[in-house]
Amino acid sequence: xxxAIVLITADSSRIPEVAEGITQIPGVSEVYSVTGDRDLxxxxxxxxxxxxxxxxxxxxxxxxxxxxxxxxxxxxxxxxHDLEAAFHIGLx
Numbered sequence: 001x002x003x004a005i006v007l008i009t010a011d012s013s014r015i016p017e018v019a020e021g022i023t024q025i026p027g028v029s030e031v032y033s034v035t036g037d038r039d040l041x042x043x044x045x046x047x048x049x050x051x052x053x054x055x056x057x058x059x060x061x062x063x064x065x066x067x068x069x070x071x072x073x074x075x076x077x078x079x080x081h082d083l084e085a086a087f088h089i090g091l092x
Contacts, residue, residue, distance in 0.1 A: 001045055002052055003074040006060065008040040014065035015039050021063040027055040038070075 010018040019031045022042055030043040042060065046052050056071055 001047060002049065003077065004044040004046075004052055004056065005072045005074065006042040006044060006056060007038040007070040007072075008042060008060075008066060009037075009068040010039045011065040011067065012039070018063055018065040021065070022060055025055055025059045025063075027051060028060070 008018070008022070015033060019033060019040055022028055022031050022040070027044050027046045028042055029045050032041045033039065034041050044052065044055050044060075046055060052073070056069060060066065061069060
C-alpha cells in the first residue's frame with residue numbers, strides 16, 4: 001500500500017467544492033482544509049505507483065478549482081493512534 005500526502009492550492013472561492021470533488025476520487029481517503037500557504041491536504045492510499053499517478057495527475061489535477069499540487073510519498077507510517085487501537089482490540 002502506498003500512501004501519499006498531497007498539498008493542494010485551490011481557488012479561494014471554491015475550496016469547499018474542490019474538497020468535495022477530491023473526496024469523490026477513488027483512492028483519496030481524507031481531505032483536510034488547512035491554514036498556511038496551501039488550502040487543502042489530501043491523503044491518498046493506493047496499491048501501486050500507476051494508481052498513484054492516476055489519482056493525483058490524471059484525476060485530482062483536473063478537478064475544477066485545483067491550481068497546484070505538491071505530492072509527498074510516505075516511506076513508513078508511525079502512528080500512536082494505531083498502536084493504541086491495536087492494544088485495545090476486543091476490550092470494552
